Amino acid sequence: MxxxxxxxxxxxxxxxxxxxxxxxxxxxxxxxxxxxxxxxxxxxxxxxxxxxxxxxxxxxxxxxxxxxxxxxxxxxxxxxxxxxxxxxxxxxxxxxxxxxxxxxxxxxxxxxxPAREIRDSQPLMALTDAPAVAPDPLVRLVTLEDLDAYLPAAIDMFIGEVGVDPCAGDGGRSYRRRLASLITAQRVFARFDRGEVVFKAEIGSLSRKVGQIQGVWVAPDRRGEGFGARGTAAVAAAIIAHGRIPSLYVNSFNHTARAVYRQVGFSEVGTFATVLVD
Structure with a gap:
């Protein structure tokens, strides 16, 4: 029962x-x-x-x-x-x-x-020591004043990751409010170059013991320059500074991202799965 x-x-x-x-x-x-x-x-x-x-x-x-x-x-x-x-x-x-x-x-x-998508193998990763890569000193907390500049990168990441437009339905008002809430909670990080986002990431969930990183994204025309590793290291270092374990999960087929996270020092601690339903 x-x-x-x-x-x-x-x-x-x-x-x-x-x-x-x-x-x-x-x-x-x-x-x-x-x-x-x-x-x-x-x-x-x-x-x-x-x-x-x-x-x-x-x-x-x-x-x-x-x-x-x-x-x-x-x-x-x-x-x-x-x-x-x-x-x-x-x-x-x-x-x-x-x-x-x-x-x-x-x-x-x-x-x-039927499911819209089944991601049956997503390595769950955690960092139990200091990052093995030097954090990017230009990655900083995003402010509400940055929101308009941050939003296009966040939308691009969301569409690429989830496969749907977060602005559909209400023109993006709900998604903008959610980002503003995360920014106010000091859980959104980015590196800006000439007013545009080069790297971004968010702490999607923050418990007393763990900070779960999500939404890692590098501008398409700046990939291969090391922003992903150094930026992720900066976010992980911020989580560690507050006495928590940095964690994330990643699609098994995303070999580039998995290599970046291993370079930073993350190791696999389990396997997640996600089923997206319509």
Whole structure:
């Protein structure tokens, strides 16, 4: 019987258990841990529900704009899929450790499929020491005054990575607000050259233990000049300076990016998978 964490008032007995689970695998669970640490377990504030098939110490799943299986056996993934299929879909992607995402998708595909894209092998990487590459001293925090100059690079990266235009639908107002929020939180970095972005990256999720880097991009006409490695090293160094582990995940077919991250000193600590659904 599937029990829903969030369909009843959650007190002190629930939150510490969930917190222990989220800290047991801090790199892989960073996206949910960051939300939980900021907003607690209330679904409205958390931005989604936490599910378990029995006990959160053995099975846990986050269901929001992203559906993120966090812990459990293939049988638990089937249970989560059955729960997800019982209501209208709210997520646009399923992401997490491949050994959980893929069984979940196999179960729910007849209901939610076909997928727009399945990325079944995404190395999950972490940096446990200082960057092996000297950080670019010209990479800096982006300010709100930079937003107009930053936006074209962010849109180009998003289309290339996700395959959809973030400006579709509302002319980019929602995407602009999201970037402005990240900038205000001091989680957006870039190197500018004559007012244009040469390198960019963001800290997409920031928990107490981990900073997850996303949106790494180098201007097409400046690739091959080392901006990716030195820029990523600068962002990683900023995360380390705040006492956290830099992490990221990358598509297995992106050999150039994987080589850059290895050059910086990142090593593989697992494999993610992402299923993009329409």
């Amino acid at each position: 599937l029990k829903l964490l969030g369909d009843r008032p959650l007190g002190a007995r629930d939150a510490p258990v969930v917190e222990r689970v989220l800290t047991s695998d801090p790199v892989a669970m960073c996206m949910v841990a960051a939300r939980f640490e900021s907003h607690g377990i209330n679904p409205r504030l958390l931005g989604g529900e936490l599910w378990t098939t029995d006990d959160p110490t053995s099975s846990l799943c986050f269901s929001g704009a992203n559906l993120i299986p966090l812990l459990g056996s293939p049988g638990d993934m089937e249970g989560f899929a059955d729960r997800a299929s019982s209501a209208p879909r709210v997520c646009s992607s399923i992401v997490g450790r491949a050994e959980m995402v893929l069984p979940f998708w196999e179960r729910i595909a007849p209901c939610w499929g």
